[in-house]
Amino acid sequence: MPITDKNSSASALFAMKRVAILSILCLLILAPMCGLRTRKFHSDNGDGTYTNPLIPADFPDPDVIRVGDAYYMVSTTMFVFPGVTILRSFDLVNWEYCSNAVPRFDFSPCYDLDGCNRYGHGQWATSIRYHNSTFYLLFITLDEGGFLCSAANAEGPWEIRQLPKGFYDPGLFFDDDGKIYVAHGYGDISITPLDEHFAPAGPDSLVYTGTIRHGLEGTHVYKIDGYYYLYCTYGGRDGIQVALRSRNIYGPYEEKIVIRDTVPGVTFGIHQGALIQTQTGEWWTILFVDSGPFGRFPSLQPISWVDGWPVAGVDGRGVITYKKPDVGKVHPVRQFPASDTFDDDVLGMQWGWNHNPNPGKWSLTQHPGHLRLIAGKVVENLREAPNMLTQRPFAHYDQAVPTMGTVKMEVEAMKDGDIAGLAVFQDPYAYIAVKREKGGMNLIMVNNGELVASVPLRSTIIYLRSILSNSTEKANFAYSYDNRVFQRLGNELKMRFSLKVFTGNKFGLFNYATQESGGYVDFDWFTMN
The missing domain is CATH 2.115.10.20 (Glycosyl hydrolase domain; family 43)
Incomplete structure (x- = not known):
């Protein structure tokens, strides 16, 4: 189920919960008959x-x-x-x-x-x-x-x-x-x-x-x-x-x-x-x-x-x-946090900035419930951009299941030349983003520094998604206006583990300036599935 807007009504929340409960019941009843595989996200199998x-x-x-x-x-x-x-x-x-x-x-x-x-x-x-x-x-x-x-x-x-x-x-x-x-x-x-x-x-x-x-x-x-x-x-x-x-x-x-x-x-x-x-x-x-x-x-x-x-x-x-190791006791199964609604006034420990952050150019309090990224110094490309917030993708134990990251982004306050969006970052890197130029806005996909695709943006609220597979070493990018129907944009990123970077590929949320500083975007939430 997609994350909904945070000002959803109580009735809508009740309906969502009812749908979720019914979905769980259906899975419990139908899974054995349908041969559905359990998707495993952690090492503990729950059976010792x-x-x-x-x-x-x-x-x-x-x-x-x-x-x-x-x-x-x-x-x-x-x-x-x-x-x-x-x-x-x-x-x-x-x-x-x-x-x-x-x-x-x-x-x-x-x-x-x-x-x-x-x-x-x-x-x-x-x-x-x-x-x-x-x-x-x-x-x-x-x-x-x-x-x-x-x-x-x-x-x-x-x-x-x-x-x-x-x-x-x-x-x-x-x-x-x-x-x-x-x-x-x-x-x-x-x-x-x-x-x-x-x-x-x-x-x-x-x-x-x-x-x-x-x-x-x-x-x-x-x-x-x-x-x-x-x-x-x-x-x-x-x-x-x-x-x-x-x-x-x-x-x-x-x-x-x-x-x-x-x-x-x-x-x-x-x-x-x-x-x-x-x-x-x-x-x-x-x-x-x-x-x-x-x-x-x-x-x-x-x-x-x-x-x-x-x-x-x-x-x-x-x-x-x-x-499992014998430590004298049985301890509960734990799963690392990955998704974030940015409701706290501090970032979760799963996040890390690409190089040192500029503390004056991001905020969790200027628009409560959102991560605000403010474009800082003018740069030429994403590798030079300050304040890209990154997170490790987690692979599924079933390697046939890809890892998906999705963000909801509000872009009304961008300035000309600003580029903001969702990246998969290593060497090479790629991203899907909104670019503002000459007063208009386009959705773009950039792969290894090259512009691959561009389409006009139809709303200042946009959902961006990247689907990446550790086994196929490929990543794709898509966008949506309702968080339900996604349209693919651009081509595939062929991911690598390059020693020039020496960390695994990461999801990255970013907003950087190519003309002037001061424009900003708000990320409402990020999910990793």
Whole structure:
């Protein structure tokens, strides 16, 4: 059922509810007879099992810790802010947003799209640890160096500071004797001691050079039964997860493969992540899989120990459907928020701006119940446009079912040269939008910077839609004046996961100026189905 106008009458709402109830009853009665398939949106199967991917969306480079009965996961968000997203779970299967540790990143004008950008750069491969009642996040940016975030609670507030030295793919480690170390490197893995301010307290010591192939990275450090384990990956789409083991933090280390899944499918090339022990003593690992244009999806795998070495999956392969971890309790199924009616005075944690937002150019209060985007500085194209609000698309577990994003947009206050609409953003990108020029308005579709289609706009209230498929790697665009009958516009976007951007394709809501600033549009709601 489409979202209706927010000023709908009570009788209309009652009628809608009655239709919904009747629809549910019909489905309950007819579904078994019609052979309808349940559309699955989350990993938990509700019967004591789960199905990978753990989260069918772009949460790459996961690091995970347990603090008490709660599990916390951090992932890479790069140039998107609020970013450095923290997720929380109580059973390793059902996750929810906990916080975005870095609201904005004010360490370079490039994060403001001020003559430069940080596409493909920014924050990545964060290490999360909890020590002496404090949470720590250690990460690097390729251009600005190393940063440390700290907080008393994972929900925040977080404090961020720049470090005197950055470490590539850092693995922060607090040893039993109070000493602090970081493991880091690409190809060559080094250990560096840190002082209490997280500055180097000694030289980088090379402890291991990858032997299987080039590119050993993504190191996290654990101490288990007297051994130091460096949990590393040989990255790439056909990734390999390995463990290095030594009785001494500085080595010498020996290496074993944890998992090398070469069978095409949802666990192919599973790699890079964390080891976790539950409160009942079970061992698990959360890694990720390069999963197509939607990005890199986390995967939960059981760990068995063989002669003191961790082995992931079953019989050399990642599991797809498997029994849930034993955490001592049963927890409810959770689903990530995606749709938004913009009724709150703060944005939901599913949203992130493309680079830093300009706080004076967007509002949830100027037109309550709407997201207002005000065109800022004049730019040439969407890649340069400030204040594009983005969200990860979630894939369906049935890959035959595409993902659909729809917005309701009010465009009466646009100025000449303004372009506002709904994008699917990566490299290449495409969008469907309203463009105002010479006092008139047209609906346009742009694919990879080229105008593909244009038709006159017949109303200042418009519904825009994008339908995208992670399996076919294609996206289409359409519009409607009543949110029921949609007309396709333009051609297909062939989505890619380009390292020039290095995040999965995202939905984007935008309004940018090509002639003068100050025009605005109001987004009434956004839905993802």
